[in-house]
Amino acid sequence: MREQYHVELEELAGNLANMSVQVANAMEKATKALLNADLSLAEQVIGGDAVIDDARAECEEQAYALLALQAPVATDLRTVLAVIHAAESLERMGDLALHVAKAARRRHPDNALPVPVRPYFAEMGEAVVRLALRTEEVIKSKDVEAARSLEAEDDQVDEIHRHLFSVIMAKDWEFGVPAAVDVTLLGRFYERYADHAVSVAKRMVFVSTGKMPGYGADEDI
Numbered sequence: 001m002r003e004q005y006h007v008e009l010e011e012l013a014g015n016l017a018n019m020s021v022q023v024a025n026a027m028e029k030a031t032k033a034l035l036n037a038d039l040s041l042a043e044q045v046i047g048g049d050a051v052i053d054d055a056r057a058e059c060e061e062q063a064y065a066l067l068a069l070q071a072p073v074a075t076d077l078r079t080v081l082a083v084i085h086a087a088e089s090l091e092r093m094g095d096l097a098l099h100v101a102k103a104a105r106r107r108h109p110d111n112a113l114p115v116p117v118r119p120y121f122a123e124m125g126e127a128v129v130r131l132a133l134r135t136e137e138v139i140k141s142k143d144v145e146a147a148r149s150l151e152a153e154d155d156q157v158d159e160i161h162r163h164l165f166s167v168i169m170a171k172d173w174e175f176g177v178p179a180a181v182d183v184t185l186l187g188r189f190y191e192r193y194a195d196h197a198v199s200v201a202k203r204m205v206f207v208s209t210g211k212m213p214g215y216g217a218d219e220d221i
Contacts, residue, residue: 005066005070008062008066008070009066009072009076009079009080011062012059012062012063012066012079012080012083013079013083013139013140014140015055015058015059015062016059016083016086016087016090016139017136017139017140018055018136019052019055019056019059019087019090019091020090020132020133020135020136020139020200021132021133021136022051022052022055022090022094023052023090023093023094023097023132024129024132024133024136026045026048026049026052026093026094026097026098026101027093027096027097027100027125027128027129027132027193028125028129029041029044029045029097029101030042030045030097030098030100030101030104031100031121031122031125031126031129032125033045033100033101033104033105034100034101034103034104034111034112034113034121034125034186035111035113035118035121035122035125036111037104037107037108037109037110037111037112038104039104039105039108039109041101041104042101042102042104042105042108043101043105045097045098045100045101046098046101046102046105049094049095049097049098052090052091052094053091053094055087055090055091056087056088056090056091059083059084059087060084060087062083063080063081063083063084063087064084066080067080075207075208078206078207078210079207082203082204082206082207085199085203086139086199086200086203086204089196089197089199089200089203090196090200092192092196093132093193093196093197096189096190096192096193096196097193099185099189100186100189100190103182103185103186107182112182112186113179113182113183113186114175114179114183116167117164117167117168117183120160120163120164120167120187121186121187121190123160124157124160124161124187124190125190127153127156127157127160127194128157128190128193128194128197130153131150131153131154131157131193131194131197131198132193132197134146134150134153134197134201135150135197135200135201138150138200138201138204139200139204142204142207142208144204144205144208144209147201147202147204147205148201148205148213150197150198150201151198153194154194154195154197154198157190157191157194158191158194160187161187161188161190161191164183164184164187165184167183168180168183168184
């Protein structure tokens with residue numbers, strides 16, 4: 001029984017890691033759809049969002065079953081609780097990729113982004129996809145230092161996001177209010193996506209140490 005229990009714990013973590021790959025792929029496609037006004041890719045992301053939702057539901061179902069039937073303690077309990085919270089963050093990352101894809105579809109056949117801001121979104125897209133894939137690695141390895149290192153990449157996304165405001169507020173912005181609104185909303189989607197990736201990594205630190213980064217150096221959660 002205990003051997004099967006640990007197999008189920010490993011499967012639970014594996015399913016969460018797979019979700020990280022799913023949301024990374026969704027944002028990669030959504031970014032390409034956004035940059036290239038690619039309707040086909042946008043539709044793929046929109047149609048595939050239900051798969052990510054189902055993956056979250058499966059993770060939660062497995063986690064609650066383990067809580068009910070195995071009464072895990074210590075690290076095992078932290079793993080189950082972390083999966084429940086992390087699966088929610090990953091589903092939100094999928095939703096943010098969905099929002100990007102819908103923006104690309106809404107403006108098609110035009111491009112939702114004016115030419116001057118496209119390089120910034122290309123850079124943010126690459127950064128957040130790397131974050132999601134590194135999150136997968138952290139879930140598998142439970143490497144505390146690797147988890148903490150994700151914040152540096154998140155800072156890069158934050159910096160680009162802040163810079164976009166200066167671009168759209170500049171006197172030489174010639175693309176009007178609707179384009180500025182699109183840029184603002186889309187930038188926010190990428191910024192929040194990165195934040196959720198860091199949140200997942202923090203949950204893995206919690207699994208390993210029993211402490212949640214950002215809640216005080218020695219405060220137990």
